[in-house]
Amino acid sequence: MTGTDKYLEELKWQRDEITRQQHEIIQSIRYASLIQSSLLPPESLIQKLLPAGFILFKPRDIVSGDFYWMAEKDEKIYLAVADCTGHGVPGALMSILGISFLNEILARGESYRANRILNLLREMVMKSLHQTGDVSQSMDGMDIALCIYDAANKTMQYAGANNPLFMVRKDVLTEFKPDRMPIGISGHEEHSFKNHFFDVRKGDWFYLFSDGYVDQFGGQNGKKFKYDPFKSVLLEIAGKKAPDQKEKLDHTLEKWMGKYSQVDDILVMGARFD
Amino acid sequence: MRLLSFRIQNFRSIVDTGWNQLSSDNITGIIGQNESGKTSILEALKSFYDGKISEDILRSDLSMPVVTCCFATGADQISDILRDKLLPAGVMQHIKKEKKIILQRAWNDDLSSIMLFNGTEVEKLFTDFEVSRALKEHKIAEKLDKLLEKKEKARKEYQKADDEMHQAEMMMEEAKALISERTRTFRSVKKTDQKKMAEKQLAIAKKKYEQAREQFLQKQKLSKEKNKIFAEVNDEARFAEQSKQAALEMEEAGEKLRESTERLRKLQQLYDHAYSDKERHGISLEMDSANEKYLKTVQIYQQARERAIIKKYLAYKILGGLSPGAAEKEIEREKPQFNPYYSREEAGNILAGHIPVFTMFEDFSSLLPNRIDLVDILDGNQKTEGFAAAMNFLHVSGLNAEFFRESNSRILKQKIERLNRELTIDFQDFWRQRIGKTSKITLNFELEHYDHTHPEKSGFPYLEFWVKDRNERLYPKQRSRGVRWFLSFYLELKAAMVANQNKGRVLLIDEPGLSLHARAQEDVLKVFEHIREKIQVIYTTHSPHLIDIRKLYRLLAVQRAVDDDENSETVVFDAKSLTSATTDTLSPIYTLMGSRLSEQQFIQKKNNIILEDLSAYYYLSTFHQLLGYPEEAYFLPATDVSNVQTLVNLLMGWGLDYIVVLKGDSSGKRIFGKLKNSIFGNDDTLASGKLILLKGYRGMEDLFSTLDFKKHVLHERIGIPERNSEFVKENHLSGTLLASSFMKHAQGLKITDFDEETRENIERLFQAITDRLKVQK
Incomplete structure (x- = not known):
C-alpha cells in the first residue's frame, strides 16, 4: 500500500468515525428529546386544563430550550411558557431544571402568588x-x-420575567408587561x-409565548417578524376556535419564514377559560 | 376520672369562688395569708367527697353550702358506669363532646346532702326530658281518668234506667193484678148497674195496665240501651282499671322500697359513727339482713313498675283505637323505652362512687405518734393524737384487731418483726427514690403493755413506734419534723394505695410545709412531683419553698375581699388572674423572686412582649421602631425558647401583664401547647388572647421575603430556595449575629424599603401584637 493509499484509508476511517460519532450523538439527543417531552405536560393534562386552548410548539432542534408547564391545584390552574438561555442541548438542560423547580414549588404545599x-x-x-x-x-x-387562573373567583394572576402576557378581550389586545x-x-x-x-x-383569550415567533427572520427583506404583526395576527384569530388559531399562527409563520430557516425554538400557548 | 375544676358556695368565709381550674399537671398550690380561707377550700372539697359538714362551717345568713366539681372523663366510661338505666337523649353525646362531667353536692338544712349530676346542658337535657315525660304521663292519666269517669257515669245511668224499668214493671204488675181483681168483681156482680160499674172499673184498670205496660216497655228499652252503653264503656275501661290497679300496686311497692332504703341508710349512718369494732360488727349483721330485704324490695318494685307502665300504655293505645292484640304487640316492640331513666340525683350518686378518692392529710391526726393505745385504735377514737397515721400504719401492715388477739406472744413477736422488716424495706425505697435520701432509716413498731408507772392503764396494750437511723433509736417525735412528716406521708400514700387500688386519688394537704425547714419543704415538693402521675395533690401554703417558681400556673391565690377584714368573703384568683391578688397574698412568690420589679423601666406593668431569644428581640424591636406601632411595647427576650415559660411565670408572679410571641417551629409549638394547657386550661380562645404562635414561620428570619433577607440581613446575592431560617441553620450561621447586624443596618431604613411580602408579614404580626395589647388596656 502506497503512502497515498494509506492517507486515503486514514481519511476514510476518520470520515466513518465522525459519521458514527454523529450518529451516536444524534441518537443520544433523540433519546434526550424523549426525556424532555416526557417532562412536558401530557396531552391528557392539556385537554383537561386547556380544553379550549392550544399550544404551538416548534423546537428548532431535536431538543428545545423553550418549555411549557401547567398544573392544577386547589381549583387553580397554573400555566407557564418559558424560554431558556440558548437552544438545543444547553437550553434543554435548563428547561428540565425549570420544569423540575416549578413542580417542586407547587409540591411545597404553600399557596404562592x-x-x-x-x-x-x-x-x-x-x-x-x-x-x-x-x-x-x-x-x-x-x-x-x-399565570394562575383561579376558577372559583374567575381571576388571573400574572408575573413575567422578560416574557409578557397578551390578553384579547372583545377585539382589544392588552399587554401585561413583564419585569425586565x-x-x-x-x-x-x-x-x-x-x-x-x-x-x-367570558371570551377572554390569553397568549403566552417565547420570543421565537416574533424574532423569526423572514419576509422579503429577511427581517424579524416583530411584535406588532404578531399582535395583529392574534387580534385576527382571537375569535376563532383553538385549532384554527393554531393553524393560522403556524401558517402565518411558515409563510413569513419562506426560505429562511428557523432561528430559535418557537412556542405560543393560547388559553381561554369559559 | 381526674378533677379538673371546682366551685364552692356558702362554705365558711366563701360565698362563691366561681369556677377554679386545677393545674393540668396534677399539683395545685393554694397560697394566701392566714385566715384567708385556704383551708376552707380543702375542707369544702373533702365535704364534697364524703358529704359531711358540721354546723360551724355554715355562714351566718344560713345559706347552705354547695360544692361543684368537674371531672375529666370519657363517654365510654360514663356509659359503663351508668349502665342500669337510661339517660335522657343528648346527655351521652354531650359528655362525648365535652369529655367531662360536673357533679354538685348541695346540703339541706338538716345537714344531709344530695349529689346531683350537674352542668347547664345536662340540667337542661334532664329537665326537658322530665317535663316532656311528665306532660305525656299527665295526658295519658287524664285520658284514662276521663274514661273511668265515663264508665262511672254510664254505670250510674244504666243503674238508674234499670231501677226505673223495675219500677215500671212493678207498676205494670200492679195494674195487671188490678185487672184480675176487677175481672173477678165484674164476673161476680150480677146487677146491671153494678155490672156496668164493674165493667167501667175493669176498663179503667185495663187502660191503666196499658199505660203501665207502655211505660215499662219504654223503660225497658231505655235500660237496654243504657246497659249496652255501659257494657261498651265497661269493656273499654277494663284496661284503664287494670292500669290503675297496677299503678296502685307499684305505689305500694315503692313505699316498701323507700322504707327499706331508709332503714339501710340509717344503719349505714350508725355503722359510720360506731366507735368500736364490736358495735360495727353488730350493725353489719343487721345491715346484711336489711340489705337482703332491700334487694328483694327492689326486685318487687321493678316488677310492679314494669307492669304498671305496660298496663298504662296498653290502655292508652287501646283507647287510641288499637285492638288489644295489636296494642300488646306494639308494647312489646316499645318495651325498651319503658326502661327506667336515671334522675339527676341517682346518676349523681352513682357517678360520685367512681370519682377519685379525696383524702385530707393534716398535721394533728396524720403525723405518726410515739405511741397510741390499742383500745383507741380498735374503738376508732378519732380524737386521739396521731389516730389517722396509726390507722394508716395498720392498713399498710395489713393488721386488724384479730392480729392483736394472738395469744402466743412468741408468734406475735415474730409476726411483728417480719412486718417491721417489710415496712422498712418499702420505706427506705420511698426515702431514697422519692426524696433522694440515702440514710438507712428503719421503721419499727412494737406492741407493749402499760406497767405500774401508769396505774390507770396498767396492763393495757399500746403500740409504740420507733424510727432508727444507724444505731440511734428514737421516737417519731424525737426525730426531725421532716423525717416524721415524710414517714407519716409515706404511710398515708401507702394506706390509700392499699384501700383504693382502682380509683384515682385527690390528696388534700393543709400546710404541708408548716414548721418544716426550707430544705424539707423543697423535699415535699419533690415528693409531689413523684406521685403526681397517680395522685392529684392540692395543698395550701404560704411558704415560698413550697412554690416552684417555674410553675406558677399551679397556683390559686386566696384572700379576703376586703383587706384585713376577716368578716369579708373569700375570693380566689386562678393563675391567669394572679395579677389581681394583693401583694400580701402573693408575698410567697415575691419572697421567692427576691424583689418586685414592677417599678423599673425594662419591664412595665403592661405591654410586655415575651420573645424566645435575642434574635427575635433584635428583629422585632427594629421593626417596632420602623413601623411606629404599637405605641408602647417592651420586648423581653428569654435566652431560649425553653425559658419562655419561666419568664411567663415571673411576670405572672410579679403581677405584670404580658403577651408571648413564639416561632412556629416544633419547640415554639411545644411551648405554646404547654402554656395553653397549664395557664389557660387548654382553652384556645383564652390562650390566643395572650399567645401568638407564628405559624409557618420557623424562625424570625422567615418574616423577611427571601429577597429582603438577602438584601438587608445576609447582604449576599446567592440563591436561597429554602426558608431563610433553614438557610441560617444549614449554613451554621449565627442567628443572633445576623439579627444584631440587621438592627444596625436598619437604622437608616424605612418600612417602605422592604418589599410587599416582608411588609405584609411584619404588619400582620404587629397588628396581632397591637390587638392583644389593646385588650390589656
Missing part, C-alpha cells in the same frame, strides 16, 4: 447554578410568563417580580 413563584424559581436557579453575581460565573437562566429581569442572575440586583391581578371575563 405568581410573582412569589418566580422569586422562588429564581432562587432555585441561582442556587443550582451557583450564581452569586460574580462576573466570571454563568449568566444562564430563563425568561418566563406565568430574567430567572437567574443578571447585571442588576434582584427585585421582587410584580404580581398582576385581574378579573377574567
Whole structure:
C-alpha cells in the first residue's frame, strides 16, 4: 500500500468515525428529546386544563430550550411558557431544571402568588447554578410568563420575567408587561417580580409565548417578524376556535419564514377559560 | 376520672369562688395569708367527697353550702358506669363532646346532702326530658281518668234506667193484678148497674195496665240501651282499671322500697359513727339482713313498675283505637323505652362512687405518734393524737384487731418483726427514690403493755413506734419534723394505695410545709412531683419553698375581699388572674423572686412582649421602631425558647401583664401547647388572647421575603430556595449575629424599603401584637 493509499484509508476511517460519532450523538439527543417531552405536560393534562386552548410548539432542534408547564391545584390552574438561555442541548438542560423547580414549588404545599413563584424559581436557579453575581460565573437562566387562573373567583394572576402576557378581550389586545429581569442572575440586583391581578371575563383569550415567533427572520427583506404583526395576527384569530388559531399562527409563520430557516425554538400557548 | 375544676358556695368565709381550674399537671398550690380561707377550700372539697359538714362551717345568713366539681372523663366510661338505666337523649353525646362531667353536692338544712349530676346542658337535657315525660304521663292519666269517669257515669245511668224499668214493671204488675181483681168483681156482680160499674172499673184498670205496660216497655228499652252503653264503656275501661290497679300496686311497692332504703341508710349512718369494732360488727349483721330485704324490695318494685307502665300504655293505645292484640304487640316492640331513666340525683350518686378518692392529710391526726393505745385504735377514737397515721400504719401492715388477739406472744413477736422488716424495706425505697435520701432509716413498731408507772392503764396494750437511723433509736417525735412528716406521708400514700387500688386519688394537704425547714419543704415538693402521675395533690401554703417558681400556673391565690377584714368573703384568683391578688397574698412568690420589679423601666406593668431569644428581640424591636406601632411595647427576650415559660411565670408572679410571641417551629409549638394547657386550661380562645404562635414561620428570619433577607440581613446575592431560617441553620450561621447586624443596618431604613411580602408579614404580626395589647388596656 502506497503512502497515498494509506492517507486515503486514514481519511476514510476518520470520515466513518465522525459519521458514527454523529450518529451516536444524534441518537443520544433523540433519546434526550424523549426525556424532555416526557417532562412536558401530557396531552391528557392539556385537554383537561386547556380544553379550549392550544399550544404551538416548534423546537428548532431535536431538543428545545423553550418549555411549557401547567398544573392544577386547589381549583387553580397554573400555566407557564418559558424560554431558556440558548437552544438545543444547553437550553434543554435548563428547561428540565425549570420544569423540575416549578413542580417542586407547587409540591411545597404553600399557596404562592405568581410573582412569589418566580422569586422562588429564581432562587432555585441561582442556587443550582451557583450564581452569586460574580462576573466570571454563568449568566444562564430563563425568561418566563406565568399565570394562575383561579376558577372559583374567575381571576388571573400574572408575573413575567422578560416574557409578557397578551390578553384579547372583545377585539382589544392588552399587554401585561413583564419585569425586565430574567430567572437567574443578571447585571442588576434582584427585585421582587410584580404580581398582576385581574378579573377574567367570558371570551377572554390569553397568549403566552417565547420570543421565537416574533424574532423569526423572514419576509422579503429577511427581517424579524416583530411584535406588532404578531399582535395583529392574534387580534385576527382571537375569535376563532383553538385549532384554527393554531393553524393560522403556524401558517402565518411558515409563510413569513419562506426560505429562511428557523432561528430559535418557537412556542405560543393560547388559553381561554369559559 | 381526674378533677379538673371546682366551685364552692356558702362554705365558711366563701360565698362563691366561681369556677377554679386545677393545674393540668396534677399539683395545685393554694397560697394566701392566714385566715384567708385556704383551708376552707380543702375542707369544702373533702365535704364534697364524703358529704359531711358540721354546723360551724355554715355562714351566718344560713345559706347552705354547695360544692361543684368537674371531672375529666370519657363517654365510654360514663356509659359503663351508668349502665342500669337510661339517660335522657343528648346527655351521652354531650359528655362525648365535652369529655367531662360536673357533679354538685348541695346540703339541706338538716345537714344531709344530695349529689346531683350537674352542668347547664345536662340540667337542661334532664329537665326537658322530665317535663316532656311528665306532660305525656299527665295526658295519658287524664285520658284514662276521663274514661273511668265515663264508665262511672254510664254505670250510674244504666243503674238508674234499670231501677226505673223495675219500677215500671212493678207498676205494670200492679195494674195487671188490678185487672184480675176487677175481672173477678165484674164476673161476680150480677146487677146491671153494678155490672156496668164493674165493667167501667175493669176498663179503667185495663187502660191503666196499658199505660203501665207502655211505660215499662219504654223503660225497658231505655235500660237496654243504657246497659249496652255501659257494657261498651265497661269493656273499654277494663284496661284503664287494670292500669290503675297496677299503678296502685307499684305505689305500694315503692313505699316498701323507700322504707327499706331508709332503714339501710340509717344503719349505714350508725355503722359510720360506731366507735368500736364490736358495735360495727353488730350493725353489719343487721345491715346484711336489711340489705337482703332491700334487694328483694327492689326486685318487687321493678316488677310492679314494669307492669304498671305496660298496663298504662296498653290502655292508652287501646283507647287510641288499637285492638288489644295489636296494642300488646306494639308494647312489646316499645318495651325498651319503658326502661327506667336515671334522675339527676341517682346518676349523681352513682357517678360520685367512681370519682377519685379525696383524702385530707393534716398535721394533728396524720403525723405518726410515739405511741397510741390499742383500745383507741380498735374503738376508732378519732380524737386521739396521731389516730389517722396509726390507722394508716395498720392498713399498710395489713393488721386488724384479730392480729392483736394472738395469744402466743412468741408468734406475735415474730409476726411483728417480719412486718417491721417489710415496712422498712418499702420505706427506705420511698426515702431514697422519692426524696433522694440515702440514710438507712428503719421503721419499727412494737406492741407493749402499760406497767405500774401508769396505774390507770396498767396492763393495757399500746403500740409504740420507733424510727432508727444507724444505731440511734428514737421516737417519731424525737426525730426531725421532716423525717416524721415524710414517714407519716409515706404511710398515708401507702394506706390509700392499699384501700383504693382502682380509683384515682385527690390528696388534700393543709400546710404541708408548716414548721418544716426550707430544705424539707423543697423535699415535699419533690415528693409531689413523684406521685403526681397517680395522685392529684392540692395543698395550701404560704411558704415560698413550697412554690416552684417555674410553675406558677399551679397556683390559686386566696384572700379576703376586703383587706384585713376577716368578716369579708373569700375570693380566689386562678393563675391567669394572679395579677389581681394583693401583694400580701402573693408575698410567697415575691419572697421567692427576691424583689418586685414592677417599678423599673425594662419591664412595665403592661405591654410586655415575651420573645424566645435575642434574635427575635433584635428583629422585632427594629421593626417596632420602623413601623411606629404599637405605641408602647417592651420586648423581653428569654435566652431560649425553653425559658419562655419561666419568664411567663415571673411576670405572672410579679403581677405584670404580658403577651408571648413564639416561632412556629416544633419547640415554639411545644411551648405554646404547654402554656395553653397549664395557664389557660387548654382553652384556645383564652390562650390566643395572650399567645401568638407564628405559624409557618420557623424562625424570625422567615418574616423577611427571601429577597429582603438577602438584601438587608445576609447582604449576599446567592440563591436561597429554602426558608431563610433553614438557610441560617444549614449554613451554621449565627442567628443572633445576623439579627444584631440587621438592627444596625436598619437604622437608616424605612418600612417602605422592604418589599410587599416582608411588609405584609411584619404588619400582620404587629397588628396581632397591637390587638392583644389593646385588650390589656
